[in-house]
Amino acid sequence: MNLLPIIEHFSNYTPLDDLEIIELRSKISEKKVKRRQFILQEGDVCKHISFVVDGCLKMYKVDNKGSEHNLQFSIENGWIADLGSFYSGKQSELYIEALEQSTILQIKHVDMIYLYTNYPKFDRIFRVLIENAFIKIQKRVLQNISSTAEERYLDFLNNYPNLFNRISNVQIASYIGVTPEFLSKIRKNITTK
Amino acid sequence: MNLLPIIEHFSNYTPLDDLEIIELRSKISEKKVKRRQFILQEGDVCKHISFVVDGCLKMYKVDNKGSEHNLQFSIENGWIADLGSFYSGKQSELYIEALEQSTILQIKHVDMIYLYTNYPKFDRIFRVLIENAFIKIQKRVLQNISSTAEERYLDFLNNYPNLFNRISNVQIASYIGVTPEFLSKIRKNITTK
DNA sequence: CGCGACGTTGATTTGCCTCAACGATTGTGG
DNA sequence: CCACAATCGTTGAGGCAAATCAACGTCGCG
Numbered sequence: 040m041n042l043l044p045i046i047e048h049f050s051n052y053t054p055l056d057d058l059e060i061i062e063l064r065s066k067i068s069e070k071k072v073k074r075r076q077f078i079l080q081e082g083d084v085c086k087h088i089s090f091v092v093d094g095c096l097k098m099y100k101v102d103n104k105g106s107e108h109n110l111q112f113s114i115e116n117g118w119i120a121d122l123g124s125f126y127s128g129k130q131s132e133l134y135i136e137a138l139e140q141s142t143i144l145q146i147k148h149v150d151m152i153y154l155y156t157n158y159p160k161f162d163r164i165f166r167v168l169i170e171n172a173f174i175k176i177q178k179r180v181l182q183n184i185s186s187t188a189e190e191r192y193l194d195f196l197n198n199y200p201n202l203f204n205r206i207s208n209v210q211i212a213s214y215i216g217v218t219p220e221f222l223s224k225i226r227k228n229i230t231t232k
Numbered sequence: 233m234n235l236l237p238i239i240e241h242f243s244n245y246t247p248l249d250d251l252e253i254i255e256l257r258s259k260i261s262e263k264k265v266k267r268r269q270f271i272l273q274e275g276d277v278c279k280h281i282s283f284v285v286d287g288c289l290k291m292y293k294v295d296n297k298g299s300e301h302n303l304q305f306s307i308e309n310g311w312i313a314d315l316g317s318f319y320s321g322k323q324s325e326l327y328i329e330a331l332e333q334s335t336i337l338q339i340k341h342v343d344m345i346y347l348y349t350n351y352p353k354f355d356r357i358f359r360v361l362i363e364n365a366f367i368k369i370q371k372r373v374l375q376n377i378s379s380t381a382e383e384r385y386l387d388f389l390n391n392y393p394n395l396f397n398r399i400s401n402v403q404i405a406s407y408i409g410v411t412p413e414f415l416s417k418i419r420k421n422i423t424t425k
Numbered sequence: 426c427g428c429g430a431c432g433t434t435g436a437t438t439t440g441c442c443t444c445a446a447c448g449a450t451t452g453t454g455g
Numbered sequence: 456c457c458a459c460a461a462t463c464g465t466t467g468a469g470g471c472a473a474a475t476c477a478a479c480g481t482c483g484c485g
Contacts, residue, residue: 109377123371163359173362178316400462401463433479444468449465452459
């Protein structure tokens with residue numbers, strides 16, 4: 040199991056000392072998931088947070104009409120979990136599914152609490168991580184209530200330049216909140232400018 | 233200056249000891265703001281995070297057509313700041329304005345860093361605070377991309393039962409992302425059911 | 426090979442916006 | 456305390472953005 044990616048990831052925020060690395064290693068388990076495999080399904084409790092070493096996953100909700108709505112993608116060096124379910128222990132309404140064959144590192148809830156309790160540095164690191172995630176998602180809310188679908192699409196391309204050529208337009212449409220048909224029309228309209 | 237509300241607020245997460253309270257006290261300044269007064273304007277850097285002791289404030293963006301889009305309301309025991317600007321030191325694109333006469337407690341950026349650095353408990357508290365905020369806003373994103381305006385309005389009423397009778401429908405419309413005229417039609421439609 | 430996901434196009438419908446107007450309420454200055 | 460302005464909530468007519476439904480060719484994969 041190669042922990043280098045996650046240790047380097049943490050070091051971007053605060054370097055870990057040897058003991059913290061040892062403890063971290065003992066709490067992490069590696070998982071390989073195939074394309075279309077789920078690591079969370081509606082009704083389950085989200086028991087892990089997952090760090091993506093390699094690959095791509097999506098988290099989404101299925102509405103009462105059966106349509107999927109993508110909340111988040113995560114690729115290399117990203118995190119993915121339904122934090123609401125993870126911390127409350129309640130059933131999740133979300134799915135997390137691999138879009139590519141992926142390698143992830145998982146930490147269980149109890150182990151996360153253990154790390155927080157005994158090594159305050161993890162409080163620090165995850166405070167900063169989640170602050171950054173919060174700032175990003177706040178911009179997305181602002182976009183959703185103030186921009187047209189075309190603007191949201193162009194912003195998606197700018198904000199996720201490493202993502203748009205890895206996933207289908209169906210996935211992008213679901214993320215920006217339009218139908219695939221309408222996204223196709225948006226794309227046509229852009230290229231004819 | 234009455235720090236009781238904020239100390240009790242923190243104690244919901246982790247009790248503070250005497251030294252932490254003393255340090256906190258020395259870093260907090262109280263501010264009274266009148267209705268329609270700004271504590272942040274576009275182009276300014278967000279230099280404080282603010283805890284609302286009493287009153288109500290909104291944070292919003294003005295788009296290129298001059299329309300306002302409400303990102304957040306904060307009332308008693310809530311926080312408000314443009315975290316992106318606060319941590320990056322870059323100019324904000326947002327406004328924070330009082331909807332009622334309010335009393336707030338403010339912490340400056342340097343003091344926040346001081347507290348984080350010297351008292352890890354604040355890392356813990358704000359990690360949990362921001363996690364909860366993140367979970368809430370993620371639900372909002374999901375709603376925005378998957379629900380009709382009527383559903384978003386009803387959810388707003390459910391999620392903010394103490395707020396809807398304190399602010400105008402114009403403010404609610406701006407929060408859920410519709411025009412005031414259309415919200416009026418939604419409300420009419422609901423009452424005739 | 427055959428099936429299912431994908432991307433596209435067109436016709437039609439619907440949700441929501443824009444603009445304009447109005448009375449009711451609130452706030453404010455003289 | 457009154458007069459006036461500003462904001463609010465509502466209604467209606469018309470228009471546009473995006474959804475829905477249906478159809479079709481293409482591609483990748485089992």
